[in-house]
Amino acid sequence: MNDKVKSGSRNVAIVGPYLSGKTTLLESLLFVTGSISRKGNVKDGNTIGDSAAAERDRHMSVEVSTASTQYNDIRFTFIDCPGSVEFAQETYNALMGVDAAIVVCEPIRERVLSLAPLFKFLDDWEIPHLVFVNKMDRANIHVLETLHALKAVSSRPLVAHQYPIMNGEQLTGFIDLVTEQAYQYHPGAPADPIPFPESLQEEEHIARAEMLEALANFDDHLLEELLEDIEPDKEEIIKDLKLELSADLVVPVFFGIAELDYGVRPLLEALLQEAPEPETTAKRRLKDFKGDATIAQVLKTYYTPQGGKLSLVRVWRGKLTDGILLNGVRAGGIYRLMGQQQRSLTEADAGEIVALSRLENVKTGDTLSCQQSKELPKAEQLEPVYALAITPENRNDEVKLSSAIAKLLEEDPSLAWEQHGDTHEVILWGQGEIHLQVALDRLRRKYNLPMTTHLPQVPYKETIRKAVESIHGRYKHQSGGHGQFGDVFLDIKPLGRGEGFNFSDRIVGGVVPKQYIPGVEMGVREFLAHGPLGFPVVDVAVTLTNGSYHNVDSSEQAFKQAARLAMQTGIPQGEPTLLEPILHVEVTTPNEFTSKALQLLSGKRGQILGYEGRNDWQGWDNISAYLPQAEMHDFIIELRSLTLGVGSFHWNYDHLQEVPEKLTERIVSINGNGNRK
Structure with missing residues (x-):
């Protein structure tokens, strides 16, 4: 295939939930455009996407995969993105560099909700996107119901671009809602025009009217035509679709079966005619950038066994050449990626997505330039859970x-x-x-x-409930020559939660010489590192009140040992209690699952602080709660299970709190009493 692009390019991300068929769609796109002569299969592990060992082991995408093809003199670079919520960061980083996205989903009502966070990200960043409803042979709801379910999770109006023709559960063709021409699918070949199916006239009319009304919201001329019952011409509708899609004002919807290549050619035609050109995207992204210096951005970093570090970059402006200096680092080779394969290039123009080798100290999201430059926005870093x-x-x-x-x-x-x-x-x-x-x-x-x-150990602490006074500690050791002698009396009292540790002395008359007092504090601190329950002791104040010494045998080390002995006696008398770290968590969930999330938190000893609607997320709630860190490990797994995979939470450490007595006994028997590492 000729590497020289004749008249432009498009960079398109393929996104969507796990198992929606994104990698299969990529194979179909490459096949119908002639880039591959035979399609691979995810189960067989021979696809262009999902080509890493970890992906083939699991039959799922775990990192972005890039492939290029050419269609009608336009170079398409597709980025196949992971669908699992656990790899969403990969998807978000890649989306920052594309001109449009294809959102792949299934016509299954309960799975549509999982699109909500993805739609929100796309709309927040104004990334044009189309929807491809895949696996139409497995639909469990009617076409109009599918559209209704999709509209409920998108802040932008969804408009059907075509209407599927079904024979029972089989997808046999489609009606183009722009031209109202019907087509019949054929395996391995383009669809043929067929007469309009009269049985679908009413349903098609409803879908087409909704499409035109949505476009008319942004075009006064089209609105006038509709009010006067004038049929708009095809060119006007396509022009409106291009303008509105490019501005992320509407979301066209297509239907098909990627495995059979059904619906893939109409999708390509829409990307060709209606998706924004790279220049349009660059103008929007670089609106605050002056000058004409080369600017690129890193979308993904790879470490390959053969070639070392590779940085996948979007060239926003200018041209990349072999050995170019970017951010003070000389780039190695320039490559076009086709899954795991690399094709060497001598240069890359604005609008292309390529890989650069050996960009040391350059990270994903970084803005690259030949001179000092502002930073392009990057996707928000997801917090670990x-x-x-x-x-x-x-x-x-x-x-x-x-x-x-x-x-x-x-x-x-x-x-x-x-x-x-x-x-x-x-x-x-x-x-x-x-x-x-x-x-x-x-x-x-x-x-x-x-x-x-x-599992990580929970960093338990312990403290005391009551004060104890005049705790005596004496260390006396005689082994020939100078002996060791230290003698102290300590007061020990609890402090308020979070106050830590305080040491002081009330020595008068030199009963403990000043040079030995630091040894007393050192002995106290060493004991507090491992209390009687087996954990560090916190929130206590220790005061040296009295003691005695020997002119010859006393030393700082002897007083350190005496202090340890006093603490060993005194802390158990102060009613030791176990403390556990408590996290402040903010749980986000669709409000239909709020009650389940509340039950989950309560079942994990959580303290609910309240909940309210989530800002800018219609139909979602934010729940605020305190949650013991000991209950956090599987919390995200259970939350996702209850919320069709879309529930999430943010957390931060808040305070220490006493552990219930029954739990204390079990924790101490397992972890404490000297058994901690």
């Missing part, structure tokens, strides 16, 4: 772990990691269980770092 503690199977691999994780986070910015200060665990954070399993697979496959995993 699921965690696992990880340890290399081979202890000698610990030194390689941080550099491997750094590369992992470059490829997937929705991951995060921390070395927990209290539990000393390495914790990998992500968007869900499968998300982390894919990340661990990459560590094993790419970096030869197999991991063992376990």
Whole structure:
């Protein structure tokens, strides 16, 4: 295929829920345009998209995949995006660089709701998009019901661009609502014109009228024609569709079966005639950018076994040439991607999406330029909601772990990691269980770092309920020569929650010399690191009130030991109690699932603070609650299960709270009493 584009290009993302058939649609698009001679199959693992090992193992997309083709002298670059909510960051990052998106969905009522967050993102960023209702042979609702369900989750008006012709459960053709010409599908060939099916006249008329009325909301001339019962011509309707689609004012809807190539050619024609050109998108994105310097943006970062680092970029302005200097970094080769295959290029013009090699210190979302430049907007970073503690199977691999994780986070910015200060665990954070399993697979496959995993420890603390006074601690040790002697009396009292630790002294008359008092504080602090229940002790005040010393045998170390002995005696007398971290969570859910989300929180010892409608999200609620961190691990899994996959939450640490007594006994028996790592 000739790499030189004769008259323009289009960059189109293929998005939609898991199992809607996005990768199958990409195969069909490539097949009907002649880029591939034989279609692959997701189950067989031989598709252009889903070509990474982790994707073929799971039969699902876990990262964006790019493929190019040519149709009617226009180069189409398609970006196949993951459908699982756990990989939404990949999708959002890629959408920042396209001219339009195809939203693939199924004609199944209960699955339509899962489109709501995606529609919201597209509309917030004013990204033009079309809907392709796939798998029409598996529809469980009528065509008009499908449209009604889709309209309920979109803030933009949806307009049917065609009306499907069904024979029972079989899709046999369609009516083009612009021309009102009917067509019949044929496997492996373009559809043929057929006479208009009179049995569909009423339904088709309703759908066409809704399309024209939606377009007339933005075109006064068309509105006048409709009011005067004048039939608008085809060119006017297509012109309106292009204008309104380009401005993200309407969402055209198509129907088909990607596996059989049904509906794919009309979809391509609409992208050709109605989707915005790259220049239109660039003008909108670069409206605040002056000058003519080359500008590009990184949509995705890959680390490949053969070629090292690859950065998938959208060229917004100017031209990329071999060895170009971007952000002070000299780029390596320029490549057009076809799944895992790379085709070398000498240059890339504005409007193209290509991969650049060896852009070190450049991350996903970064704006690239030959000179100092403003930053293009980037997709919001998703907060992690699921965690696992990880340890290399081979202890000698610990030194390689941080550099491997750094590369992992470059490829997937929705991951995060921390070395927990209290539990000393390495914790990998992500968007869900499968998300982390894919990340661990990459560590094993790419970096030869197999991991063992376990649930992260909850960083419990302990404190005391009552004050104790004059707790005596004496350390006396004689072993020939100088001995060791330290003698202290301590008052220990609880502090308010969150006040931490306070040490003071009320020594008079030098009964404990000043040079030994730091040793007393050190001994107290060392004991507090591991209290009688097995956890760090917090929110206590310790006062050194009295003591004695020996002119020869006393030392700072002896007083440190004496203080530890006093604490060992005193803290158990202060009625130790276990404290657990409490998180403040903001749960977002469609309001039809609000009661289930409230029950879930209550069942996990959550304290509901209230709920209200979510700003700018019609039909959604925000629930505010306190949730014990111990109950958080599977919370996202259960929440998604209750809300058809669309429920989510944000969290932050809020305070420590006493653990119920029955739970304390179980926690201490498992984790405490010296058994903690």
